[in-house]
Amino acid sequence: MNRPIKFRAESVGEGYGQWVYGYVFKTPLTIENFGAGSFDSPIGRWCIATEQGVVYEIDIKTLGQFTGLLDKNGKEIYEEDIVRYDNGLGNSTLELIKWSHHGACWVKGDGNWDDDGFTEWRTKEVEIIGNVMENPELLKR
Numbered sequence: 001m002n003r004p005i006k007f008r009a010e011s012v013g014e015g016y017g018q019w020v021y022g023y024v025f026k027t028p029l030t031i032e033n034f035g036a037g038s039f040d041s042p043i044g045r046w047c048i049a050t051e052q053g054v055v056y057e058i059d060i061k062t063l064g065q066f067t068g069l070l071d072k073n074g075k076e077i078y079e080e081d082i083v084r085y086d087n088g089l090g091n092s093t094l095e096l097i098k099w100s101h102h103g104a105c106w107v108k109g110d111g112n113w114d115d116d117g118f119t120e121w122r123t124k125e126v127e128i129i130g131n132v133m134e135n136p137e138l139l140k141r
Contacts, residue, residue: 003066003067003068004066006022006065006066007048007066007078008020008062008063008064008066008078009046009048009058009060009063010062010133011048011057011058011059012057012058013056013057014056014057020048021051022048022049022050024048024058024063025046025047025048025049026044026045026047027044027045028044046058046063062133064078064080064081065078065079065099066078066079067097069106069123070123071123071128072123072125073128077097077123079097079099079106080096080132080133081131081132082129082131082132082139083097083108083128084127084129086126094139096108096132
C-alpha cells in the first residue's frame with residue numbers, strides 16, 4: 001500500500017488546541033545547529049510543518065500517524081482514532097485504531113485479529129466518531 005506519510009497532533013502555543021496535519025520533526029537543541037532566523041519556532045521542541053509551510057509546535061502526546069485509509073465517509077483515519085465498527089450482522093462496537101508491531105499492520109481494538117489486520121476493504125465497515133485524546137469516555141462504554 002502506497003500512502004503519504006503524514007501526522008496529526010494538537011498544537012500548543014500559537015494556535016493552541018487546534019489539530020494540525022503534516023510532517024513531524026524536532027527542532028535542534030541549539031540555535032547554532034538550527035541557524036538563527038530560519039523561522040520563529042522554539043528550540044528543541046516537537047513541531048508539525050503543514051503542506052502550506054506553516055510550522056506549529058505540538059503536544060507530542062497527541063501525535064498520530066495517518067494510516068493511509070479512509071473511513072466509509074471518506075475521512076482520513078489516524079492512529080488513536082476511535083471508530084464505530086459494524087460487523088455486518090447488525091452489531092457494532094467502538095474500537096481504537098493502533099499500530100501492531102507484531103503484525104506490522106494497523107489494527108482495531110486490542111490487535112488480536114486472526115487475519116491480515118485493518119486493511120482498505122475493512123474501512124467500508126468503520127466510521128470515525130472521535131479520537132482517544134478528545135473522547136476517552138467513548139472507550140469506557
